[in-house]
Amino acid sequence: xxxxxxxxxxxxxxxxxxxxxxxxxxxxxxxxxxxxxxxxxxxxxxxxxxxxxxxxxxxxxxxxxxxxxxxxxxxx
Numbered sequence: 001x002x003x004x005x006x007x008x009x010x011x012x013x014x015x016x017x018x019x020x021x022x023x024x025x026x027x028x029x030x031x032x033x034x035x036x037x038x039x040x041x042x043x044x045x046x047x048x049x050x051x052x053x054x055x056x057x058x059x060x061x062x063x064x065x066x067x068x069x070x071x072x073x074x075x076x
Contacts, residue, residue: 002046003065009041010061021062025055042068 003021010019013034025035035055042050048071050064058064 002068003061005046006042006065006068007061009038009045013037013041019061021065022060025059030059 007019007021010025010028011017014025014028014030016028019028035052039050039052039055042048046068048068050068050071054067055064058067
């Protein structure tokens with residue numbers, strides 16, 4: 001499931017272990033350097049590229065996971 005993989009990446013990059021599906025990236029202390037690392041992890045670990053604007057538009061695990069699932073479905 002993509003959401004679990006996204007949560008794992010966010011927990012690692014934000015150095016937290018308590019992130020829920022509805023936690024906001026920015027409220028968790030997320031900023032541009034962390035966002036860039038997460039984008040890199042999405043490419044390396046999920047083989048999906050996420051534009052910066054989508055990271056801002058989808059600042060929760062649930063919303064970015066839904067976006068990633070739509071990308072994944074479109075590439076099949």
